[in-house]
Amino acid sequence: MAAPFNSHEGLVPEIREETEERIRATQTTQTEKATLCRQTMTATTFRVRPAQPQDCPEILRLIKVSCPRTGGWGMGKQVPGGGQKVVEAPQELAAYGNSPDAVKLTLLDLLKDGFGDHPFYYCLIAEVPDDAELTGTLTVGFAMYYFTYDPWIGKLLYLEDFYVMEPFRGLGIGSEILKKLSQIAITNRCSCMNFLVVIWNQTSTEYYTRRGALDLTTREGWHLFRFERKELLKMANED
């Protein structure tokens, strides 16, 4: 597999609880710092790499800060890494009338689901140097993906979420993430990469279309349907 991570090293439950508190407390500070940090950056100072278990607190922070919940699916896709509109992240959140509390996923879920024997997702993260951080880096973007299957053509790479913090856009971080995702797709014999975009998000649709993505909903009529938990419970218990 593209990103084999099989341990929960260095994160026991007590630390996880504390870390979640820290995420909430430092969310605004991190995004303010990012704006300052961006001023001294050049295009060559970021790095994109596969996530490790110890990156989970930063991934969760980015999931929470990234984008609005409009009903169900991956949020980061709505404001992709390559968007050129630069605003501060708290304004971005406010603009969508959303709250990080809407994220039900916990740090423990992220660890368990992404780094166990059977990972349900993989992540790439983008980081920049930051002496003020214990790790010496600040995580400024991420892409969450996994592999799906098509009974006609086999394996696909599915891009579930993709986000670069606003102050760090326009540096090529989004393009570098897409490049690495493409390489992972090809290495793993995937015939294509699928993802969902909210059609009213013009920045996103233009970003992907410019790079050659096809809108299969408009072209072929594919609609995303969902049975919510209530309907699943009803069907599961039918006589």
Next chain:
Amino acid sequence: MAAPFNSHEGLVPEIREETEERIRATQTTQTEKATLCRQTMTATTFRVRPAQPQDCPEILRLIKVSCPRTGGWGMGKQVPGGGQKVVEAPQELAAYGNSPDAVKLTLLDLLKDGFGDHPFYYCLIAEVPDDAELTGTLTVGFAMYYFTYDPWIGKLLYLEDFYVMEPFRGLGIGSEILKKLSQIAITNRCSCMNFLVVIWNQTSTEYYTRRGALDLTTREGWHLFRFERKELLKMANED
């Protein structure tokens, strides 16, 4: 996991080659027989169970016979298990101007991808008694699924493909498959079940909507996008 299958028992490459030939040769015969067989069936004679490696030839036959290729995604969803329109399968194929040869997936792919150490898909199959078959049963439907991930709510069950042969519709096989899928979703702590439907397929959309499924494309604007292999190769090799 819901369906742990870890062996390729009883299927060596030579047999696979032969079996693929057999699939092609017997496709029409099977569907003609199914029409006759249907006449003597009652609603209680079918069985829905997790697929085993030895079911792969039948799954591939159903994938090929099931539905038209209109560009990319799972076909069976276009004519779901509960559709009430009963026509013979060859007519159905012809009506969509399609050919089973459009399926690129081989029996070896199906075996390797679904029954290795890291399965990319799982299947339920529906079968009916048939003394004329060596196994004593005829496979008349299947559902292909896997688990995906949402960074806000965690694990989902994704229904990739779902098909019941036309002569066997109206017996409750589709409902039984949906019931079992719902149970698998709940057992595996999935918050919902997602799937794609081509919106012009009225039979399908009515079938799912009647059971309470929500169309998230119409309600929230989610569009399916795709980077084809050509674009992936281009991005992967960018400087």
